[in-house]
Amino acid sequence: MAFKVGLLGLGTVGGGVAQILLDAKGRSPLLQDVKLHRVGVRSLDKPRSVDVPEALLTTDLEGIVTDPDVDIVVEVIGGLEPARSLMLQAIAHGKHVVTANKAAIARFGPELFDAAKAKGVYIMLEAAVGGGIPIVQPLKQSLGGDRLNALLGIVNGTTNYILSRMAAEGADFAAVLADAQALGYAEADPTADVDGLDAADKIAILASLAFGGRVNREQVVCEGIRQVSATDIAYAQKLGFVIKLLAIAARQPGTDGQDALSLRVHPTLVPLGHPLARVDGAYNAIFVEGEPIGQVMFFGPGAGAGPTASAVVSDILNVAGSMQGRDRDGAAPLHPLLSCSHHDFFPIAPAEDLHSRFFVRFLTQDMPGVIGRIGTCFGDRGVSLESLVQTEVKGDEAQVVVVTHTVRQGDFQAAIAAIEQDACIRKVDSILRVL
Amino acid sequence: MAFKVGLLGLGTVGGGVAQILLDAKGRSPLLQDVKLHRVGVRSLDKPRSVDVPEALLTTDLEGIVTDPDVDIVVEVIGGLEPARSLMLQAIAHGKHVVTANKAAIARFGPELFDAAKAKGVYIMLEAAVGGGIPIVQPLKQSLGGDRLNALLGIVNGTTNYILSRMAAEGADFAAVLADAQALGYAEADPTADVDGLDAADKIAILASLAFGGRVNREQVVCEGIRQVSATDIAYAQKLGFVIKLLAIAARQPGTDGQDALSLRVHPTLVPLGHPLARVDGAYNAIFVEGEPIGQVMFFGPGAGAGPTASAVVSDILNVAGSMQGRDRDGAAPLHPLLSCSHHDFFPIAPAEDLHSRFFVRFLTQDMPGVIGRIGTCFGDRGVSLESLVQTEVKGDEAQVVVVTHTVRQGDFQAAIAAIEQDACIRKVDSILRVL
Numbered sequence: 001m002a003f004k005v006g007l008l009g010l011g012t013v014g015g016g017v018a019q020i021l022l023d024a025k026g027r028s029p030l031l032q033d034v035k036l037h038r039v040g041v042r043s044l045d046k047p048r049s050v051d052v053p054e055a056l057l058t059t060d061l062e063g064i065v066t067d068p069d070v071d072i073v074v075e076v077i078g079g080l081e082p083a084r085s086l087m088l089q090a091i092a093h094g095k096h097v098v099t100a101n102k103a104a105i106a107r108f109g110p111e112l113f114d115a116a117k118a119k120g121v122y123i124m125l126e127a128a129v130g131g132g133i134p135i136v137q138p139l140k141q142s143l144g145g146d147r148l149n150a151l152l153g154i155v156n157g158t159t160n161y162i163l164s165r166m167a168a169e170g171a172d173f174a175a176v177l178a179d180a181q182a183l184g185y186a187e188a189d190p191t192a193d194v195d196g197l198d199a200a201d202k203i204a205i206l207a208s209l210a211f212g213g214r215v216n217r218e219q220v221v222c223e224g225i226r227q228v229s230a231t232d233i234a235y236a237q238k239l240g241f242v243i244k245l246l247a248i249a250a251r252q253p254g255t256d257g258q259d260a261l262s263l264r265v266h267p268t269l270v271p272l273g274h275p276l277a278r279v280d281g282a283y284n285a286i287f288v289e290g291e292p293i294g295q296v297m298f299f300g301p302g303a304g305a306g307p308t309a310s311a312v313v314s315d316i317l318n319v320a321g322s323m324q325g326r327d328r329d330g331a332a333p334l335h336p337l338l339s340c341s342h343h344d345f346f347p348i349a350p351a352e353d354l355h356s357r358f359f360v361r362f363l364t365q366d367m368p369g370v371i372g373r374i375g376t377c378f379g380d381r382g383v384s385l386e387s388l389v390q391t392e393v394k395g396d397e398a399q400v401v402v403v404t405h406t407v408r409q410g411d412f413q414a415a416i417a418a419i420e421q422d423a424c425i426r427k428v429d430s431i432l433r434v435l
Numbered sequence: 436m437a438f439k440v441g442l443l444g445l446g447t448v449g450g451g452v453a454q455i456l457l458d459a460k461g462r463s464p465l466l467q468d469v470k471l472h473r474v475g476v477r478s479l480d481k482p483r484s485v486d487v488p489e490a491l492l493t494t495d496l497e498g499i500v501t502d503p504d505v506d507i508v509v510e511v512i513g514g515l516e517p518a519r520s521l522m523l524q525a526i527a528h529g530k531h532v533v534t535a536n537k538a539a540i541a542r543f544g545p546e547l548f549d550a551a552k553a554k555g556v557y558i559m560l561e562a563a564v565g566g567g568i569p570i571v572q573p574l575k576q577s578l579g580g581d582r583l584n585a586l587l588g589i590v591n592g593t594t595n596y597i598l599s600r601m602a603a604e605g606a607d608f609a610a611v612l613a614d615a616q617a618l619g620y621a622e623a624d625p626t627a628d629v630d631g632l633d634a635a636d637k638i639a640i641l642a643s644l645a646f647g648g649r650v651n652r653e654q655v656v657c658e659g660i661r662q663v664s665a666t667d668i669a670y671a672q673k674l675g676f677v678i679k680l681l682a683i684a685a686r687q688p689g690t691d692g693q694d695a696l697s698l699r700v701h702p703t704l705v706p707l708g709h710p711l712a713r714v715d716g717a718y719n720a721i722f723v724e725g726e727p728i729g730q731v732m733f734f735g736p737g738a739g740a741g742p743t744a745s746a747v748v749s750d751i752l753n754v755a756g757s758m759q760g761r762d763r764d765g766a767a768p769l770h771p772l773l774s775c776s777h778h779d780f781f782p783i784a785p786a787e788d789l790h791s792r793f794f795v796r797f798l799t800q801d802m803p804g805v806i807g808r809i810g811t812c813f814g815d816r817g818v819s820l821e822s823l824v825q826t827e828v829k830g831d832e833a834q835v836v837v838v839t840h841t842v843r844q845g846d847f848q849a850a851i852a853a854i855e856q857d858a859c860i861r862k863v864d865s866i867l868r869v870l
Contacts, residue, residue: 016727020580028579029647030771126577132728134569134577141576142561142569144463145455145748212464275734278713292451292741293567297734299710306727313580321772322757335770336465337756 003320004037006070006095008061008086009077013100013127014039015050016309017074021316022052030317033324040064040077065090072319074312075099076127084108087123091115096323098315100127100308106201106217109208113340122322122338124315129202130155132307133300135286137314139209141337146290150250151210152435155202157282157302158186158193159225159245163233163267164280167242172230185282195224196265199247206286207249207263213346215263221351223266232430235361235391235401241269241434242277252349260349269359269434276435352410357386357434359403360416363426366398370424374400377422381415383407397426403434438755439472441505441530443496443521444512448535448562449474450485451744452509456751457487465752468759475499475512500525507754509747510534511562519543526550526558531758533750535562535743541636541652544643548775557757557773559750564637565590567742568735570721572749574644576772581725585685586645587870590637592717592737593621593628594660594680598668598702599715602677607665620717630659631700634682641721642684642698648781650698656786658701667865670796670826670836676704676869677712687784695784704794704869711870787845792821792869794838795851798861801833805859809835812857816850818842832861838869 005021007014018039024031039052040061058064065073065086073090075083075097083104087097092115099105105112105128116123126136130153154160158180165176177194180186192198200220208215225245236243246268254260270277275297279285284302289295301307322335364370371390378385384405392399404412419425440456442449453474459466474487475496493499500508500521508525510518510532518539522532527550534540540547540563551558561571565588589595593615600611612629615621627633635655643650660680671678681703689695705712710732714720719737724730736742757770799805806823813820819840827834839847854860 020727026582028772030579133731134573137577138569138573141753142572142749143745144465144752145745147461275713278710290745292455293745294736294739294742296568296736298731299734300731301729304729307729310578310580310725310728314577317579317772318576321770324768324771333759335756336759337463337752 002035003033003323004035004069004071005316006038006040006064006067006073007036008040008064008073008075010039010041010048010050010052011076012305013076013308013312015048016305017076017312018052019050020309020313028317030321034316034320037070038064038067061086062089065095066093070095072096072098072316074316075101076312080104080107087112088115091119091121094119094121096122096124096319098124098312098319100125100312102128102198102201102205106204109205110214117340120334122319122334123340124319124338125205126315127308127311129205130284130286130298131300131302131304132310133284133286133298133302134314135206135298136209137318138298139206143288143290143293144337146293148210148251148288148290150248150289151206151286152276153203153206153247153284153286154244154276154279155247155284155286155302156193156199156245157284158190159199160279160284161185161282162194163225163228163243163245166228166230167233167237170230170234173226173228194226196222196245199245199265203247203249203263203265207261207346210249210288211251211261211346212342213344214342215261215346216348219263219348221264225267227430228267229430232361232432236269236359239387239403240272242272243267243432244270244276244279246270246276246435252353252355254347254349255353258347260347262349262354264354267432269432271435274435352408352413354409355406356409357404357406358412359401359432359434361429362400362402362419363429364398364400365424365426366393366396367424370398371400373422373424374402374419377418378404378415381411381418383412383415437470438468438758439470439504439506440751441472441499441502441508442474443499443508443510445474445476445483445485445487446511447740448511448743448747450483451740452511452747453487454485455744455748463752465756469751469755472505473499473502496521497524500530501528505530507531507533507751509751510536511747515539515542522547523550526554526556529554529556531557531559531754533559533747533754535560535747537563537633537636537640541639544640545649552775555769557754557769558775559754559773560640561750562743562746564640565719565721565733566735566737566739567745568719568721568733568737569749570641570733571644572753573733574641578723578725578728579772581728583645583686583723583725585683585724586641586721587711588638588641588682588719588721589679589711589714590682590719590721590737591628591634591680592719593625594634595714595719596620596717597629598660598663598678598680601663601665602668602672605665605669608661608663629661631657631680634680634700638682638684638698638700641682642696642781645684645723646686646696646781647777648779649777650696650781651783654698654783656699656701660702662865663702664865667796667867671704671794674822674838675707677707678702678867679705679711679714681705681711681870687788687790689782689784690788693782695782697784697789699789702867704867706870709870787843787848789844790841791844792839792841793847794836794867794869796864797835797854798864799833799835800859800861801828801831802859805833806835808857808859809837809854812853813839813850816846816853818847818850
């Protein structure tokens with residue numbers, strides 16, 4: 001019995017999905033049982049890159065999500081609405097949902113998953129994070145024996161492209177951004193990418209999968225890359241680091257003895273020997289640390305029609321496979337590893353309790369005793385230093401670069417506040433976290 | 436209803452598996468439904484690292500694989516026999532099988548999978564390749580929408596450790612091997628690792644999963660790393676390469692218009708910019724190329740109790756999840772993505788039809804015209820050269836290093852045979868393939 005797909009959207013990703021479904025040869029044999037049944041588009045007579053039979057096309061998206069013949073709805077129109085309403089409607093009509101929509105899942109996940117659970121259908125979202133990289137599936141199905149401690153991702157291709165070029169060319173952010181926009185690697189309004197919002201959506205989703213609890217997207221602490229300068233990158237290189245925008249979810253001991261989750265997106269100094277340090281250009285990678293597995297990393301293309309379509313189709317196949325031989329209208333339970341089982345929100349660690357290494361760059365007066373005064377400000381607040389280097393003297397000003405040991409963020413901030421009060425400090429130029 | 440595990444073997448990996456099953460907190464909730472039911476060991480009173488209740492232990496392995504209460508048999512005793520017979524017996528008694536036994540699967544795969552299919556049970560083998568790295572699961576469940584073209588793996592930790600140290604220290608193979616043996620990174624009899632046999636077992640398994648056909652282990656062309664010299668590594672570095680033992684399965688056009696599979700294990704010059712070039716020490720990585728996904732890589736610990744146990748437990752969870760809610764004695768079909776569906780052997784490309792770049796190092800007489808004669812030998816057989824460098828002259832001898840473009844292996848070998856006949860060639864020192 002064919003498994004019927006209702007596809008919402010025939011843009012870049014939707015076109016890629018249709019292309020795979022219409023040309024199954026050489027792919028999984030299970031694709032023979034999957035049929036593209038209807039395709040919802042905004043306009044019927046737009047030219048398209050993929051040759052979809054005209055009879056399948058419709059502008060009536062509601063007609064697709066309520067069509068009794070459709071088994072699974074694939075949502076690749078993106079945006080918050082009408083994507084959310086269409087997914088809810090599809091679920092209400094007993095259809096499984098596959099989506100690439102990180103923004104909608106990060107915001108409306110609890111509502112969507114509650115609805116899916118009530119109706120006994122799957123919501124699948126491999127394509128929402130990391131483009132073609134299999135990561136959602138491995139988190140659900142391959143790492144169940146592990147207690148995960150941390151998940152670190154380079155999950156935004158645009159910012160990784162910009163940072164890679166800044167490092168290679170010694171160029172400043174604004175210049176590379178402008179060029180990336182001209183080349184189509186960054187959007188005209190780059191906010192979602194360069195301010196880390198897209199990465200924050202993705203880490204909210206990944207954290208929920210990795211740590212088995214719901215995550216409130218608003219609790220992700222988010223810093224983008226606008227303030228990263230060519231000077232920071234150059235100093236980081238001298239110290240053996242490369243700067244990457246990391247999305248991080250890590251378990252840390254909470255104040256009440258319970259573990260809490262630290263959830264954040266920020267530019268980070270990554271040691272050159274770390275596997276994430278070599279992930280350049282538009283590639284993405286997700287690095288996972290757990291017990292007893294140790295460290296694993298998933299690397300691949302973070303975006304693009306083909307890779308994202310590959311992820312969408314793998315979700316379709318998993319649902320089709322899991323439903324095969326089950327009574328479609330019966331009460332067969334869902335596969336527990338594919339469906340969402342958690343309901344409680346994971347406690348989030350307050351930002352000041354975060355433990356991290358820090359990199360700070362100061363401009364100081366060039367006079368005896370400055371280093372001692374800086375060192376004392378840190379020491380008095382329990383912030384121990386790994387290195388403190390006075391690197392450049394220009395006129396009566398000196399550049400000082402400090403890397404701390406792992407310290408509590410609250411203590412570090414108190415030390416910085418004290419340092420900023422010191423008359424011999426001209427300016428705290430930049431503060432970055434160090435992996 | 437608890438899902439009951441019969442564990443065969445309580446060595447390194449078995450101990451790791453027991454440890455996870457007996458301490459489920461913080462791992463997948465599905466582990467609550469999985470119970471360690473019996474554990475087969477060789478001797479009851481051996482001291483063990485893991486605290487298994489004595490009542491579970493038995494030396495009667497046959498009693499476990501025929502126990503009507505056991506749902507799934509986990510085979511981690513290794514070796515060919517009695518592992519094969521015990522797995523067949525377990526299958527005959529309707530039990531699912533999870534194994535970490537690459538040697539047995541690579542050799543007896545068809546027999547085991549036929550038996551499993553006849554009885555409607557799963558054989559799962561995530562732990563057989565790449566230790567803790569999720570790779571079998573992603574190949575089965577995440578890349579079904581793709582047409583895979585090539586799979587390249589660093590799948591043997593011992594040889595990767597030896598080659599990494601040779602490169603870092605400029606040391607020769609024999610010295611590093613001896614040290615690796617002293618440190619426990621290589622076995623007293625290192626044949627299976629350094630001659631590429633272990634990697635060949637693994638690529639046979641991976642090729643079968645990636646290309647959807649059965650693979651005859653004997654058809655894997657296999658070269659180990661004994662002949663790789665410090666001199667080769669040094670020249671490779673100068674040319675921008677690092678030498679890795681790669682296990683390769685790649686689709687190539689066959690002579691009859693049908694695709695054939697090229698299956699091989701050999702030391703390979705990998706360009707420094709390639710993601711596999713950075714995989715050092717005992718780490719493993721599997722690099723997959725397909726359409727439309729592009730390039731993805733899976734990286735992690737290739738061996739060890741913890742990582743391998745993590746892979747075994749993920750298999751147990753997938754079988755338990757897939758059986759949940761199904762009538763255990765009923766005729767419910769298996770999940771098509773988890774079970775093995777192919778029966779035909781994939782046609783294997785003859786070695787001489789392989790297309791590859793080659794690296795050759797000669798010792799020649801230092802006299803005018805040698806370069807021209809070498810160049811002509813290659814050119815006459817249709818082998819075009821990327822670079823030809825005379826690098827060192829000692830007395831009346833010169834060292835010549837050649838890198839070819841991608842050429843047919845048969846043509847390349849004919850050229851080498853002709854060159855060896857030339858009176859001014861003292862010796863062909865080494866021939867390696869180039870990625």
